[in-house]
Amino acid sequence: MMDEKALNLLFREARSHNGFLEKPVDTAMLMALYELLKMGPTSANCSPLRIIFLRTQEAKARLLPALSPGNVDKALSAPVVAVLAHDIHFYRRAAQLFPHRPEMYDSFAADAQLAETTAFRNGTLQGAYLMMAARSLGLDCGPMSGFDEAMVNQLFFPHGDVRVNFLCNLGYGDASKVFSRLPRLAFSDACSIQ
Numbered sequence: 001m002m003d004e005k006a007l008n009l010l011f012r013e014a015r016s017h018n019g020f021l022e023k024p025v026d027t028a029m030l031m032a033l034y035e036l037l038k039m040g041p042t043s044a045n046c047s048p049l050r051i052i053f054l055r056t057q058e059a060k061a062r063l064l065p066a067l068s069p070g071n072v073d074k075a076l077s078a079p080v081v082a083v084l085a086h087d088i089h090f091y092r093r094a095a096q097l098f099p100h101r102p103e104m105y106d107s108f109a110a111d112a113q114l115a116e117t118t119a120f121r122n123g124t125l126q127g128a129y130l131m132m133a134a135r136s137l138g139l140d141c142g143p144m145s146g147f148d149e150a151m152v153n154q155l156f157f158p159h160g161d162v163r164v165n166f167l168c169n170l171g172y173g174d175a176s177k178v179f180s181r182l183p184r185l186a187f188s189d190a191c192s193i194q
């Protein structure tokens with residue numbers, strides 16, 4: 001089991017960040033982040049997450065018109081904005097991802113709704129793995145769903161096979177900009193044991 005320090009880093013003391021320090025995040029860090037998050041489980045190993053890391057001012061500027069007003073300054077201050085999306089045609093990689101039984105992916109090819117649901121479910125999970133991996137590497141996250149989905153898809157995924165899920169600012173958080181911690185549900189409110 002992890003020690004208390006690690007649990008605090010990943011969960012108890014980790015916060016959603018609204019502003020970031022002027023400390024860059026290099027390519028090696030983004031690659032290390034991916035190497036961790038890719039190991040999180042997905043159904044039939046489908047691995048639908050696709051990420052665009054926006055790091056240059058020009059790349060981030062393309063995104064700004066699609067953001068809710070309250071998210072603009074947050075994204076501007078972040079050294080990296082990750083656009084987290086999922087490939088609804090993930091099943092085309094059956095030979096690579098499920099080589100021992102590639103026919104397992106035939107049901108996705110035959111049912112677009114099933115493929116979309118599977119891509120969204122597992123892409124969302126992989127987005128959560130990204131946040132936990134980032135925290136484990138000492139990065140802070142600022143997830144954002146306040147944006148115009150159609151505009152982001154048009155801007156970054158014009159071919160239609162990849163669809164945005166949410167955005168995540170990445171960097172080293174400015175603790176002075178964090179909001180007060182909100183209450184969480186108690187075990188008895190959220191869980192039952194049957």
Ligand SMILES: Cc1cc2nc3c(=O)[nH]c(=O)nc-3n(C[C@H](O)[C@H](O)[C@H](O)COP(=O)(O)O)c2cc1C
Pocket residue numbers: 014015016017071142143144145146147166181182
């Ligand atoms: C998927 C997702 C989308 C979010 N979207 C936004 C957003 O658009 N703007 C924002 O300021 N915060 C956003 N948040 C941050 C949440 O409000 C924040 O994680 C929550 O209040 C818990 O805060 P804490 O992690 O500091 O305890 C989002 C969080 C998640 C996980």
